[in-house]
Amino acid sequence: MNERIVVGAALYDGGGRLLAARRSAPPELAGGWELPGGKVEPGESCEGALVRELREELGVEAVAGERVPGEWPLAKGYALRVWTARLVSGEPEPLEDHDALRWLTPDEVWTVDWLAADVPAVKALLTMR
């Protein structure tokens, strides 16, 4: 049962920088930055959805790591859950739904305009490390 769950990935590079992706759609979210991810499909695990979304949106192969404790409300009864993720192959590119990517150093994490749900998610993420 993973109904109405959106998964987000906290993808780090080898230097401890966090990937942020800027949404290009829909209009009400365009320009906002998020942890890349998307909706879990029926019959899919959250970790499976995360790997699929990173493949589709960024063109990379990744594996899910640890769950970031917490769950944050989104529109339409959806909720955001976040996992750390490790890049296995490929270099992220904004292929779908995004028009920019940034690797943020710890000092830069709050320099992007995160979507509302991602603000507490990123805060929770930072308390883990």
Ligand code: DCM
């Ligand atoms: N979403 C979000 N933060 C994320 C990922 C997604 O707020 N890190 C929201 C944006 C959309 C919804 O979840 O309203 C579904 O995402 P998608 O369109 O990528 O499937």
